[in-house]
Amino acid sequence: MLVHWEGVPMSLVGSDPDLSVLGLPESLDEVDAAGLGEVVVQARRAGALMEWHRLRAMAEVFERLVAPFMDSDQRVYDAHARAANEIAMMVGRSQAGVETELMDAAHLFAGLPHVAQCLHDGVIGGGHIRTVIARTALVGGQEYAPLVDQELADALRRQGSWSLQRLRDVCDRIVFRHDPAAVRERRKAAEEGRRVWAENATDGMAILHASMTAENVRVAAARIDALASSVCESDPRRDGARRSDAVFALLSGELFECQCDRGDDCDATVPAPAMVQATEAQVIIHVITEAATLEEPEPEPEAAEAAVAESDSVDKSGPEPTTKRAYSPRHSGVGFMDGYGVISGDYVRELAQRTGAVIRALRS
Structure with missing residues (x-):
């Protein structure tokens, strides 16, 4: 068991380190x-x-x-x-x-x-x-x-x-x-492991977090922006505040309103939260991959059976073998999502199967 740092003099705990050992000057006055x-x-x-x-x-x-x-x-x-x-x-x-x-x-x-x-x-x-x-x-x-x-x-x-x-x-x-x-x-x-959680912040505020797939975040963010931008130019809120209010309106179903003081002269057309349609919140996600990745990978029973046979043939009395995964030489592919990074072939195929997905061949 570790030993507690009890009884250590406060002068030692709070003493300044020797910065010269790290190649740093003790003072910046002469630098x-x-x-x-x-x-x-x-x-x-x-x-x-x-x-x-x-x-x-x-x-x-x-x-x-x-x-x-x-x-x-x-x-x-x-x-x-x-x-x-x-x-x-x-x-x-x-x-x-x-x-x-x-x-x-x-x-x-x-x-x-x-x-x-x-x-x-x-x-x-x-x-x-x-x-x-x-x-x-x-x-x-x-x-x-x-x-x-x-x-x-x-x-x-x-x-x-x-x-x-x-x-x-x-x-x-x-x-x-x-x-x-x-x-x-x-x-x-x-x-x-996707989830939603909240934490308290200061001054009566709190923070709501949600983890979800990258494309769903894009869709959600687009709907938030579409509703938040439906106010007129005289709305006094900052962009972040309007987007925060738009999130609450979308989650609670409450009315989202322009907060300008122009009365009947306000030209904002604010939809009800439930009426923010896909046409108002267009989302374009660019993914680059090979054509073969769009095809479902072949099942890998032979690789799995080979791994089982190999484990059965290992001398149980000897040292434990290095961990191995069984997968065929023909893997499931890979893709690159703009603004996100490398994604697996399974993820690419999920995106390709979404309603409205457009697949185009790129030619050099």
Whole structure:
């Protein structure tokens, strides 16, 4: 069990670190304008290095206190919860959040060591590494994991900026090349986990969240915009406020009205929420894919039977074989949704079957 940080002198906890060790100046008073940019770059690298050390320590906690009980279905959960609880009390975070981070850190250093080194070297930051971990969660334990790790690390070290969208797309493309089934499984899990939840904000406000498929978000957003934009130019609300009121009207069925003070001179034509038709809320989603992806993939019984036969032939007394997924060489395809990124072939076919979908051949 971890040891609480009780009895640590407050002077030690609150003491300022030696910034020179990280290559940072103690004061910015003597730094000129050009030097400030260098300080920003070095501080970013230092932050990435500190994040690497933090996650490395989390991975070590998992390795020492949780991994030894992995063969016991009951004790592994006890060990995991106990370790997370100790760290959560130290850093003032929820136990559930720390439990997830312990697993993420273990996945990073055990399955993606080259990517972890990119964090250590300041190539990427903490926000990037969380995206990488999330997009490669199903890679752990697979025989192709070292290839994904190396290819992703090579991509990260190429010159250029990394937005989270671009990073997600690169991760998906690399994983898909090695295991199309992983992308399909993640898509299925994400769709099954869609939900609606609310949280309180400050000053009497609250926030309503909803997760759904990307195309449904586009449709919902278009209806919201169509209703919100039906007011006249004298409506005093900001765009965000009008869209918020439009969401409530669409969900509750209450009347959405223009709030200008022009009276009978108001020229707004505001439809009832239930009457916001598709013609008023047109949605265009561009998806690029190969023609073969639109065809339903052939069933894969032969691949599954081969995997079962292989597992039966393995010497049960020897070490446990590397986890493998069974899928045929002819995978189900892949697509790219504009404004979103890489999507699986199953998702492409779902979009193609929606009412009103238009399929055109692109010629160079």
